Amino acid sequence: MSQKALMEEVKSWIEEAATQVKEKLKGQVFVEEKSNRHDLVTNVDKETEAFLVEKIRTHYPDDQILGEEGLGDTLESTDGRIWIIDPIDGTLNFVKQQENFCIMIGIFENNEPVLGFIYNVIKDEFAYGGADTGVFLNGEVLPPVPNLGLRDGLIGTNSTMFAKDILNTQKIGSEAVGVRIFGCAGLDFLSVLRGKQVAYLSNLSPWDFAAGVALGKPLGLVHSKLNGEAYDILGERQYFVVATKKAYEDMFNL
Amino acid sequence: MSQKALMEEVKSWIEEAATQVKEKLKGQVFVEEKSNRHDLVTNVDKETEAFLVEKIRTHYPDDQILGEEGLGDTLESTDGRIWIIDPIDGTLNFVKQQENFCIMIGIFENNEPVLGFIYNVIKDEFAYGGADTGVFLNGEVLPPVPNLGLRDGLIGTNSTMFAKDILNTQKIGSEAVGVRIFGCAGLDFLSVLRGKQVAYLSNLSPWDFAAGVALGKPLGLVHSKLNGEAYDILGERQYFVVATKKAYEDMFNL
Numbered sequence: 001m002s003q004k005a006l007m008e009e010v011k012s013w014i015e016e017a018a019t020q021v022k023e024k025l026k027g028q029v030f031v032e033e034k035s036n037r038h039d040l041v042t043n044v045d046k047e048t049e050a051f052l053v054e055k056i057r058t059h060y061p062d063d064q065i066l067g068e069e070g071l072g073d074t075l076e077s078t079d080g081r082i083w084i085i086d087p088i089d090g091t092l093n094f095v096k097q098q099e100n101f102c103i104m105i106g107i108f109e110n111n112e113p114v115l116g117f118i119y120n121v122i123k124d125e126f127a128y129g130g131a132d133t134g135v136f137l138n139g140e141v142l143p144p145v146p147n148l149g150l151r152d153g154l155i156g157t158n159s160t161m162f163a164k165d166i167l168n169t170q171k172i173g174s175e176a177v178g179v180r181i182f183g184c185a186g187l188d189f190l191s192v193l194r195g196k197q198v199a200y201l202s203n204l205s206p207w208d209f210a211a212g213v214a215l216g217k218p219l220g221l222v223h224s225k226l227n228g229e230a231y232d233i234l235g236e237r238q239y240f241v242v243a244t245k246k247a248y249e250d251m252f253n254l
Numbered sequence: 255m256s257q258k259a260l261m262e263e264v265k266s267w268i269e270e271a272a273t274q275v276k277e278k279l280k281g282q283v284f285v286e287e288k289s290n291r292h293d294l295v296t297n298v299d300k301e302t303e304a305f306l307v308e309k310i311r312t313h314y315p316d317d318q319i320l321g322e323e324g325l326g327d328t329l330e331s332t333d334g335r336i337w338i339i340d341p342i343d344g345t346l347n348f349v350k351q352q353e354n355f356c357i358m359i360g361i362f363e364n365n366e367p368v369l370g371f372i373y374n375v376i377k378d379e380f381a382y383g384g385a386d387t388g389v390f391l392n393g394e395v396l397p398p399v400p401n402l403g404l405r406d407g408l409i410g411t412n413s414t415m416f417a418k419d420i421l422n423t424q425k426i427g428s429e430a431v432g433v434r435i436f437g438c439a440g441l442d443f444l445s446v447l448r449g450k451q452v453a454y455l456s457n458l459s460p461w462d463f464a465a466g467v468a469l470g471k472p473l474g475l476v477h478s479k480l481n482g483e484a485y486d487i488l489g490e491r492q493y494f495v496v497a498t499k500k501a502y503e504d505m506f507n508l
Contacts, residue, residue, distance in 0.1 A: 037405075038431055092432050096408050097450040151291075154350050159433040162417060163424050170417050177292055178346050179413040181435040196351040 003132040006107075007115055011128050013055045014103050017048050018121045021088070021103070031095050040091045045069055048087035048103065056083050066233075068207045075234055078111035084210035084233065090184025098122070102186025106210025108233055116214030118186045127193055131218045137194070144220045146195050150243075150250035153198030154178045156188035161203060167226045167239055169201055172251050185209065192242055193219060199243035199251065201226060206233045209240055222248045257386040260361075261369055265382050267309045268357050271302050272375045275342070275357070285349055294345045299323055302341035302357065310337050320487075322461045329488055332365035338464035338487065344438025352376070356440025360464025362487060370468030372440045381447055385472045391448070398474045400449050404497075404504035407452030408432045410442035415457060421480045421493055423455055426505050439463065446496055447473060453497035453505065455480060460487045463494050476502040 021044055030043040049069040056065055060081070065072030067085040075082065083105060088094050090101035099122040107115040107130075115130040127142065129135035135142045155176040161169045162179065173179040176198065182188055188200035189212030202208070210233060213223045225231055226239035243251065275298055284297040303323040310319055314335070319326030321339040329336065337359060342348050344355035353376040361369040361384075369384040381396065383389035389396045409430040415423045416433065427433040430452065436442055442454035443466030456462070464487060467477045479485055480493035497505065 092408065096431065097445070099450075154346065154437070159416070159427060159435075162413070163419070163427065163433075165417075173413060173417065177350065178437055179417075179435060180437055181413075181433060183408070183432055183434055191351070196353075 003114060003130065007129060007133050009059070010105060010107075010115065010117060011126075013052060014105065014117050014119050014126075014128075017051055017087075017103055018119050020051065021048060021121055025098055029095065038092070040095055041069065042088070042091060042095060044094070045088040045091055046071075049085055052085055052087060052105065066206060066210075068205065078108065078234060080110065082108045082233070084108065084207050086186075086207035086211070089186045089208065090182075093183050100182060100184050100187060102184060102190075104186050104207065104211040106207075106212075106214050108210065108214075111233065113210070113214035113217055116211035116216075118190055118211050118215065120187060120190060125190060127190055127215055129218070130214050135193070135215050135218055142193060142219060145193065145216075145244055147220065147244045147246050148195075148198050149246040150175050150198060152177065153244075153247065154180055154191075154196070155247075156180045156182060156191060156197050156200040156202075158183075158202045161201060161239070166203075167201075168251075168254065171254055172199075172201065175250065175254060176247075185212065189216065189242065192216065192221060192244075198247035199241060201239070201241050203237050204240040205237050206235065209242070212242060216242055220245065228252065257368060257384065261383060261387050263313070264359060264361075264369065264371060265380075267306060268359065268371050268373050268380075268382075271305055271341075271357055272373055274305065275302060275375055279352055283349065292346070294349055295323065296342070296345060296349060298348070299342040299345055300325075303339055306339055306341060306359065320460060320464075322459065332362065332488060334364065336362045336487070338362065338461050340440075340461040340465070343440045343462065344436075347437050354436060354438050354441060356438060356444075358440050358461065358465040360461075360466075360468050362464065362468075365487065367464070367468035367471055370465035370470075372443055372465050372469065374441060374444060379444060381444055381469055383472075384468050389447070389469050389472055396447060396473060399447065399470075399498055401474065401498045401500050402449075402452050403500040404429050404452060406431065407498075407501065408434055408445075408450070409501075410434045410436060410445060410451050410454040410456075412437075412456040415455060415493070420457075421455075422505075422508065425508055426453075426455065429504065429508060430501075439466065443470065443496065446470065446475060446498075452501035453495060455493070455495050457491050458494040459491050460489065463496070466496060470496055474499065482506065
């Protein structure tokens with residue numbers, strides 16, 4: 001199967017999942033605390049992951065799955081094809097705003113990103129594709145991201161890193177033209193992919209960045225841990241950065 | 255003329271202005287720095303203010319006008335009717351994202367808010383109305399805002415206050431369920447009006463909060479300076495808060 005055909009297939013699954021999520025938002029959503037009161041999970045997170053995992057298991061039974069809600073596998077190696085799923089990215093926004101959340105899937109082969117999918121559900125803003133297929137936004141080809149420097153753009157980050165000034169985040173923010181906090185990694189990746197931000201710095205798990213990396217690499221963006229080391233798709237939460245090449249260099253030369 | 259008729263008239267002006275702004279975004283926008291490189295102004299800010307000021311001068315020549323771009327009057331008293339205009343609220347977003355900006359007008363009579371208008375232009379999300387008319391969002395009546403406490407909701411703020419922890423902003427943010435930074439007062443007011451945030455804390459000029467106050471007061475929201483004193487529509491930038499009653503009390507009892 002070509003990457004193009006795989007892209008179309010997964011795109012249709014995510015569109016189906018998004019339709020279900022919109023429908024469920026009209027009814028009652030059941031919310032639980034995960035690690036603490038700032039970290040929520042709902043029945044919709046779990047049901048959406050179950051829906052996507054079932055599709056993958058049925059069509060690609062030999063593949064490995066890493067899912068935020070734990071319905072995937074316990075991975076020990078990056079060999080072969082791995083699907084990395086965030087069924088509802090931005091659950092706090094989902095619960096409190098009923099918008100500003102995304103469904104995300106990243107597909108890696110032998111530790112290389114091959115396809116990414118980020119669907120901003122309520123806005124119907126859907127980015128998908130990869131190095132082989134090209135990257136699309138709602139059917140239109142996304143061009144390479146303009147290579148702007150840090151001083152010429154907005155950046156996104158998360159509130160804890162910014163408040164506590166972790167890894168120089170405040171200084172990076174002052175150098176940028178402005179700082180935004182959306183509370184949803186998918187929204188920030190979409191913003192960087194579309195040239196509306198020059199960088200996004202956050203503390204992310206693999207399911208928060210896998211889709212973004214697969215979409216951003218073909219468009220010229222740089223991705224790494226915020227200390228400059230390679231990101232780790234089997235790792236725990238890690239301080240992560242995606243940026244234009246220039247903004248990335250500027251950030252390390254402050 | 256009834257407040258209802260005035261509301262409909264101003265609504266139609268703002269819709270006309272929004273159509274012009276969308277059209278101008280397709281062409282070239284001319285950007286200048288105002289006070290510093292984080293504070294921009296464009297030809298669209300100026301032209302939109304000119305359009306709205308001309309409408310007011312023609313139809314209500316005896317009224318006073320306060321406009322962000324300086325085309326209004328120099329006010330010395332809150333007597334009579336005052337129109338307070340932010341032609342493009344969130345100019346940085348307008349320039350860098352081409353979305354997430356608002357057109358706002360607040361109308362005060364003898365220092366009391368009577369009508370407010372906030373139009374999130376690209377999303378076509380338009381809140382308008384006041385105490386006499388009721389408050390509407392795209393034609394639907396907006397109900398009173400649910401009176402949630404600080405721990406039960408998100409808050410919005412601005413990046414400088416949050417980074418520098420001005421007036422306890424970081425502690426207020428930790429008590430809330432999460433912190434968002436949109437870079438556009440209008441978006442934050444819309445979010446609080448719709449019950450998607452319980453508070454918004456920022457450093458605002460009168461044109462940043464006048465519309466929000468007129469819309470929020472009839473829905474049960476509280477507005478003041480962040481030190482608890484009354485806000486000042488003739489004043490300079492002031493640390494300002496809008497919140498549900500409960501979140502407001504929680505904030506002052508931390």
